[in-house]
Amino acid sequence: MSEQPTRPVVFAVWLIIASVVGWFAAFQLTVEKFVLLENPQEALSCDLSPFVQCSTNLGSWQGELFGFPNPLLGLTGWMAPLVVAVAVLAGARFPRWFWAVFGAGITAAFVFICWLIGQSLYATNLGVLCPWCMITWAVVIPTFFATMVHLTRNGTFTGNEKVKATAEKAMVWVPLATILAYAFIILLIQLRGIDFLGEMVRILF
Template sequence: MTQQRPRYIGYGIWLIIASIIGWWAAFQLTVEKFIKLEDPDSLSSCYFSVILQCDANLDSWQGSAFGFPNPIIGVTGWMAVLVMGVAVLANVRFPRWFWGLFGLGITGAFVFICWLITQSIYADNLGTLCPWCMVTWSVTIPTFLATMVHLARNGTFATSERVQQRAARLMAWVPLATIVAYAIVIMMAQLAGLDLLGEVYRAIF
C-alpha cells in the first residue's frame, strides 16, 4: 500500500493569511505613493506623528531601493505566496528545486525587510516607523521562519527522515520565535529613542 503524503494544512493556511495581509499593506503603500506623486506636500493617511508615518519612508531613497517603489515588490511577491498557500492546501507535489526557489525568494524578502527595519530605525534621513511597513514586517518574519522549518520537514533541505521528524516538531516553536523577533525589533526601536510602544498606543487611543 502506498504511504499517504502528509498534508501541511496549517502552513498552507498561514501562507494564505500572510499573503492577504502583506498584499493589502503593500497595496495601501502603493496608493499612498501615487497620492504623494500627485501632491508632494500632502500627508499620507498613515501619518500619525513625526515618528509614526509613511511619508518619510516613501520619499526616501530606501523606499525605492531598486529604482522603483518598494511596495510594488510586495504587491507582486505576496501573490506568489498566496498561490503557494493554495497549492499546499491542495497537496500539490512540487520538486525539491521548486521548493528551494520558493525558500530562496522568502529568504530574500526576509533579508530585505531586516535591512529596511535597520534603515527605518537608524538611518539619519529616516528615524521613523512606517505603519504599513510594520504590517509587512509582522507577516514576513513568521512566514520566513515557518518556511525554513517546512523546507526541512518536507525533504527540501535533507532527505533524512530523522531530520524531517525533528523539523516537524520544531514547527510548534515558530510562534514563540516570532514573538522573540518582534521583541527584538521593539527593543531596537526603544533603544534608538523611537518609543514604538508609546507611538502605537497614542495612535490607537
C-alpha cells in the same frame, strides 16, 4: 524529492493569511505613493505621528531601492506564496527544486525587510516607523521561520529522517520564535530613542 504525504494544511493556511495581509499593506503603500506624487506637501493618511508615518520612507531612496517604489515588490511578490498555498490545499505536490526556489524567494524577502528595519531605525534620513511597512515586517518574519522549518521537514534541505522529524516537532515553536523576533525589534526601536509602546498608545487612544 516530493513533499511528505501529509499535506501541510496549517502552513498553507498561514501562507494565505500572510499573503493577503502583506498584499493589502503593499496596496495601501502604493496608493499612498500615488497621493504623495500628486501632492508632495500633503500629509498622508498613514502619517500618524512624527515617529510613525510613511511619507518619509516613501520619499526616500530606500523606498525605491531598485528604481521603483518598494510596494510594487509586495504587490507582485505576495502572489507567489498565495498561489503555492492554494495549490498545496488543492493537493499539489512540488519537487525539491521548486521548494528550494520558493525558500530562496522567502529568504530574499526576509533579508530585505531586515535591511529596511535597519534603515528605518538607523539611517540619518529616516528614523521613523512606517505603519504599513511594520505590517509587512510582521507577516514576513513568521513566514520565513515557518518556511525554513517546512523545507527542513519536507526534505528540501536534508534527507535525514531524524532531522526531518525534529523539524516537524519544531513547527509548533514558530509562534514563540516570532514573538521573540517582535520583542527584539521593539527593543531596537526603544534603544533608538523612539517610545514605540507610548506611540502606539497615543495613536490608538
